[in-house]
Amino acid sequence: MNHRSIKARHQERPRHRARQSPELLRRLLRAKDSIDKASHEAWPVRRLARVSGVSEAHFARSFKDAFGIPPHRYLLTRRIERATALLRETSLSITDVAFQAGWDSLGTFGRTFRDVTGESPGAFRLREKAAMQERQDQMPVCFLKASNRPDLTIAVLEKRRRASKDNNAG
Amino acid sequence: MSQGVQVVGVYVRDHDEALAFYVDKLGFKVHTDVRNGDYRWLTVQHPEQPLFQLGLFVPGPPVLDAATAEDISAIVAKGAMPPLVLAVDDCRAAYEKLRAGGVEFTQEPIERFGNIDAGFRDPSGNGWKMIQTGTQS
Known part of the structure; x- marks a missing residue:
């Protein structure tokens, strides 16, 4: 285990919140x-x-x-949300989606996207495009989008670590 | 119509500040502003919606104990109260007008599936979406 995942785990420890x-x-x-x-x-x-x-x-x-949630992770949830929206609602290339959502490397985008959502951007796009049409008449679209935000309660590195552990176990 | 929802309240941190925002900036009208001791019942109305009042309530005694009021104030200030939606005929025009008046926008107008929505907050932290529906005509 490397340094960064130790740090990520440490951050998840429950802590008494200061009154603000x-x-x-x-x-x-x-x-x-x-x-x-x-x-x-x-x-x-x-x-x-x-x-x-x-x-x-x-x-x-x-x-x-x-x-x-730490600010950098909140930012990540919003970028993933934005990327999922662009994948679902536009025909932009995956590279353009990555850049428009805030990544400066396609490789990092693909890897992070898969870590968070469990599937690649391309697979996500195929599956979601069909399903989206049915939902949008029933809820204001801006709230529907917010409800699609990933619920990142653990660090991405930690999520990646657990996933590889599960794969090894299974 | 004599039955239906008449008043829905939002918590605000200060009555006068909220009144200035909803009336002077958003263009609502005061419906009721009465006091009983320290308690103030303050409601405003959208000018085109005479049967509905938006209540502006400051959490605190005598209705709520001080600790509960403090919790609510924190929840409002961190923007965690439920969504509020304002329907408008022209979202972009309303955005320009309100922004020029000093309203704190959290989202510029975006068109999605024929609707245009923008987001703003009142001074206390309550989040509003301003939605124009059905622009594909």
């Missing part, structure tokens, strides 16, 4: 909204910290205390 003032939470929400608004852009901690008026040193912890 509504004023702080409202400002942290602004950082979360910024990710939502432009998830394809780069969101280094410094930029997010500036949006919410929190020091760089405290930002990631404050964000996780508020929303239950």
